[in-house]
Amino acid sequence: MGDLSGKVALVTGGSRGIGAEIARTLARHGAAVGLTYHSAEDQAHGVEKEIQADGGRALAIQADNADPEAVRAAVQATVALFGGLDILVNNAGVFPSGPLDEVTLKDVDRTLAIHVRAVFAAAQTAARHMTDGGRIINIGSCLIERLPGPGMTLYALSKSALTGLTKGLARDLGPRGITAVVVDPGPTDTDMNPAEGPTADFLRQFIALGHYGQARDVAGMVAYLAGPGGRHVSGSSILVDGGFAA
Template identity: 70%
Template sequence: MADLIGKVALVTGGSRGIGAAIAKRLAREGADVALTYVSSAKGASAVVAAIEANGRRALAIAADSADPQAVAAAVERTVAEFGRIDILVNNAGIFPYEPLEAVTLDSFDRTMAIHVRAAFVAAQAAARHMGTGGRIINIGSCLADRTGGPNMTVYAASKAALTGLSKGLAQDLGPRGITANVVHPGPTDTDMNPAQAEGADLQRQGLPLGRFGDADDVAATVAHLAGQGGRFITGAAIAVDGGFAA
């Protein structure tokens, strides 16, 4: 498979979990890939090594998505290093889990900054460099439509906002041949939400397929949207959730 040969992608939060799977899948499809990370330099280096082992170029950029200047700079560094940017995947995220009464404004603002503002800033910066065929793919969450439990108000709100952002981007950038979509993963086996952790069985009970997803399941959908198969898909919210929202 080489659908993305000649393309350049930037994946935020690409050092582990879903982001790492996406970065490696896009590289297997032929793209050169830059990725951002905050604390896991070792993980980022491992992803870069895996990409380079497949014969593609890779770049790890230390950038906190809570810092809008760092986000915009990551886009500019990608363009400076690789000469272009064709695919932006806004994946970086956190998972605040706390009772409504305990949520501070600082926690609220940080969540919105990382999940929503950073996606907007990156999309705005990347769009300045993208031509026809550009792709913007935001990684949301199944909790945007159905939380299934308490203590996730802020997280769910931030991920729901990505649907509106993606639809707006689709309208604004469609005339230039650039698509924008959001992918909503369901319970996925990562270090943030291990399939064997306490409470995992309860999550499985809400899944018609009866199992957690794998990060590669999400990466496959992102790769489809990034390639020729996604050329007529824009403004869509796509669930990769094992039926959680059914």
């Protein structure tokens, strides 16, 4: 995956699940890591302390992704402490689901604010500090490629928007040597979507490999893209879904 020593990363939604594993993995490869959390303060500081105990540098930052100014402030706090920013991982998210008739415009506005507006605000602010070789990695979802059932229209809408946003970032920032990529996880064993949860058997039948992924599978792809191996990958969507969308 390559050495990230001397690099600085910010992972939004880094207190648990995939985000926490991304933060740990980037730190293990040498990056200093800022990680945001909304309400899981104890978990976020746990990840921070774990990284520090392993000899790394980390900063847990409270930031609600629904508030673009909080997201921008998290970027600035990371830059202020660590002296720059090389890698931005937009991971923070929610999972709205339910019958279409019950989705409100308030639900739409909040979901798009968290999944799209916050990503734009973070990328725009981060790009002002990045130099040649910067990386913007957005965490999407395999559900943009295959919806196995009803009730996920709003989620699929919001994650699909990341594809266009990422392609635009790739074009706008490419001349500066900054890449932009979407990583689309499939069903992944986390506390939000446990491999033995109530919907697990239904989802598992669509996975070509027959089993849920682990957070480390997604984190490994992010670390690869953040390192030297990702230098010529931009504007792309990469599935890490065990063949869910095959």
